[in-house]
Amino acid sequence: MAKRKRLSPAQPTYLSTAPESKSALGGPGTLSAPPIAQVASEAASEGALQELTAVLETARAKGLMIEEIPLSAIDETHLVRDRLEQDEEEMGALVGSLRSRGQQTPIEVVQLGAEAAGGKTHGLISGWRRLTAMRRLFAETNDPAFATVKALVIHPDGAEGAYVAMVEENEIRVNLSHYERARIAVRALREGVYSSQKYALQSLFANATRAKRSKIGSFVTLVEALDEDLLFPTAIREKLGLGLVRAFAQDPGFATEVVTALRATPRSGPEEEQALLSQLLAVHDGAVEQASVPDEAGTPAPTPQTSTPDPAPAPRVRSLDPADSIGADERVSLQAAAGVRLGFTPGQQRIELTGTAVDSTLMEDLKAWLRSR
Structure with missing residues (x-):
């Protein structure tokens, strides 16, 4: 009768350690993943990295990525700005907000190419107030936290797109005056961005009503006639501005009278300049009204500017474009x-x-x- 073999008890640590195996060099080592698993893992990691890179490149190309750019690398003169003046109280409030909460809204810039100079790598499109406030903070504190500005690097469709982006951003954030709107249209035309004043107004203020564009177009006359002599142009009220434009159309020599008076009269504030312009307009309107009063024979007295008693209609002002006919x-x-x-x-x-x-x-x-x- 065969002798039975006694079974040994189970080893409690049998599954706690992995058995030794040959390493890649032939020596003892731990078990490694199969080669096919390693290849699949590396391929997946590379694919994920490529996908992430593509997403980032697309976001940067569309201007959706916020970047931190040194203040010294931004050229704020890249475009002619549409803001003529800055309220110091508002700027102080903005500086205080940036100091306590940091920059919440990025500015918009465009990357400069061959035109870059003096270490300027980006041109400012919109956000002049925020950029100015950040520079003030850095000058006051020398804190590295204020040495850079958050910015969206956008890619506008040429110079026209850049000016439209600036105007639209400022129309949303600040209340531009009609004078400032008209001035940027005039300056953009002089920079060669647009071929005619009419096209400039239609492009820059495409979302404005026709009535608003018409008023901006009227203020173009003031910009062209008085821009070099006005000290507080943004304070000109709409009614006063349109009245001056009407008077310039009735009597082109009146613009020269206004320029002469402005150059001869010191003005310390917008109220004094407004009072001077209102007085000049009142005298002109009074003279026109007096000239149109019938004489004793019942016939209106002739005016020195025109052979008819009725004032001439206000001409529409634009800059000369050879492709257009002149009405x-x-x-x-x-x-x-x-x-x-x-x-x-x-x-x-x-x-x-x-x-x-x-x-x-x-x-x-x-x-x-x-x-x-």
């Missing part, structure tokens, strides 16, 4: 040369030359040219 009721205005601005109203058969270069030498040159014409 009889339009007043063309353009920079003819350095220091010389030319105005032309076909319906009134009138050409005006204004500017610092209009002197006796220019008059003699014009006389010689007209004789040989």
Whole structure:
């Protein structure tokens, strides 16, 4: 009869350690994952990294990624700004908010290419107030936390898109005056961004009502006539501005009278400038009204500016575009040369030359040219 073999008790630590195996070099080591598993893991990691990189590149290309850019690398003069002045009280409140809460809203910039100079790598599109406040904070505190600014790097469709982005952002955040709106249209035209003033107004203020665009277009006349002589242009009320435009259309010489008065009168605040402009307009309107009063024979007295008693309609002002035809009721205005601005109203058969270069030498040159014409 065969002898039975006694079974040994189970080893409690049998499953607690993995058996030794040969390593890749032939020595003892732990079990490694199968090669196919390693390949799959590496492929998955590489795929995830590529997908993340693509997402980041797409976000950056669309201007959706907030980046931190050194203050010294931003050129705030990249575009002609549409804000003429900054309320110091509002700026102080903004500085206080940035000091206590940090920058909550990024500015918008565009990356500069060949035009970059002086270490400036980005041009400012919108956010001038925030950039200015951050620079003040850094100058006051020298805190590295204020040495950079959060920014969205956008990619506008050319210069027109950049100006539209600036105007739209400021229309949302700040209450621009009609004068500031008209001025940016004039400046953008002079920079060669737009081919005509009409196109500039339609492009920059595409979301505005037709009535609002018409008022901005009227203020273009003030910008072209008085921009160099007004000290507080943003304070001009809508009614006063439109009244001055109407008076300029009735009597082009009135603009010269206003310029002369502005240059001869010191003004310490917007109230004094407004009072001066209102007084000049009242005197002009009074003279026009007096000239239109019938005489004893019942016939209106003739005015020195026109052969008819009725005031001429306000001409629509735009800069000359050779591709457009000039209407009889339009007043063309353009920079003819350095220091010389030319105005032309076909319906009134009138050409005006204004500017610092209009002197006796220019008059003699014009006389010689007209004789040989």
